[in-house]
Amino acid sequence: MKRLSTPEGLARHGFTLQGIKEWRKKEYDAGRPSGIDDFFRAHGLCVKCRGERTLVVGIRRRDADGVERAEKGPSMGLVEKYSLENPTNWLNETRKWDYLYETCHVCGGNGKYPSPEHPNLPSAD
Ligand SMILES: [Zn+2]
Numbered sequence: 001m002k003r004l005s006t007p008e009g010l011a012r013h014g015f016t017l018q019g020i021k022e023w024r025k026k027e028y029d030a031g032r033p034s035g036i037d038d039f040f041r042a043h044g045l046c047v048k049c050r051g052e053r054t055l056v057v058g059i060r061r062r063d064a065d066g067v068e069r070a071e072k073g074p075s076m077g078l079v080e081k082y083s084l085e086n087p088t089n090w091l092n093e094t095r096k097w098d099y100l101y102e103t104c105h106v107c108g109g110n111g112k113y114p115s116p117e118h119p120n121l122p123s124a125d
Helices: 007-012 018-029 036-043 075-081
Strands: 055-061 068-072 098-103
Touching: 007 055, 007 098, 068 098
Parallel strands: none
Antiparallel strands: 055 068, 055 098
């Protein structure tokens, strides 16, 4: 899945890194909130999932018996824990492992800010 942290993800929403930079500078110069979260808010996107509707909550991997497992936690830590860079542990021939996604709990999965049913909470991070 393309995420907003990548130029491709941004482009899907019609944004460019340059565009964001310009928006932030304009707001900053005007003395208004100019953080990246403010950008998403101003454009009606959920701050938590950045309009992606889902959050990465862990990884999917294949265990020693070839059974696919999903586990929640920080992805990089789990990749290390299960030696997922080792080809014998790969999910399939082409994929080492995959992210585990969960519907964003802040926007209820619609990617919008704010939504009447799920008013966005202040970002904890
Ligand atoms: Zn969301």
